[in-house]
Amino acid sequence: MNDPLAQLKDIHLPPTVSWWPPAPGWWLLALLVLGAAVWLVRYLRRHAARPHLGREVEAELNKIETAWREHRDDARLAAELSALLRRMAISLYPQADVAGMTGETWLQWLDAHYGEDIFEKGEGRALLENAYRPDASLDDPEALIALVRRWVEKAVREANHA
Template identity: 55%
Template sequence: MNNALSQLKDIHLPPAVDWWPPAPGWWLLALLVLAAVALLVWFVRRRIKRVDLYQVSLQELDEIRARYAEDPDAQRLAADLSRLLRRVAITLRPEAEVAGLTGKEWLAWLDAQVDGSEFSDGAGRFLEEGAYRPGGELQDAQALLSVVENWLKKVTREASHA
């Protein structure tokens, strides 16, 4: 019996498991974490852009309002408001949808965004030709500014919550 025990070899342990390459589950987890981080960054940037659009558009409207108070030029007011509305619209919607609209189609599109008719039938009608008609008579500038302000608030708020 002594002879059989002397023929036994010592136990050899396998080498330690390396940390590289990780198991497939770790690769999958890393991909999921990267995708979640990328989605979070996209969402936060989109949210910041929309909030900034709300603040910037209303700030620019205030500047237009102040410029009109100093020099009540209805033609310049209509041109400034039209530019502001167009830039906000192109920021929120595909350019191809918005850029080519003019006249009544443009006013109808503006109305459709807020489910109203203030541009087609109300004070906003002045934007259709006011920027192109020298000495155009604007009946109520405050009503026009109010219509534009309400439109900006509604579409930029909705965009920031989307």
């Protein structure tokens, strides 16, 4: 008679699982990794340049101080310190907020970012009064250099913590 085993059919395996398209979990993981990479690049761009900025500004400030010790030109010192502060402020803060400031507004802005009224009512006022006067005479040029140095250090420190 009929052999029942002969009527059996061969085993049919399911098709192999394709690697494409990936499961939804892999899509989610890819989005998370991509988002983390974008965040890391933006973070490094924003924070990696700032320590270099501090060193560069410090080196520029040292050059200005050395040049002043050689020529003792107070007007040139005030103009160079003012320009250095402005360049640094533009590199750390939105250019639209800083670039157009002059006079009292500029000194008030420097004070607001320093935390004291040392520019508007103190030794920093010399930046406004003597920067473009050919007969400029600073009362205490070394104190002005020290003030600018402290402002730079504080601005870089705050920028690194932002």
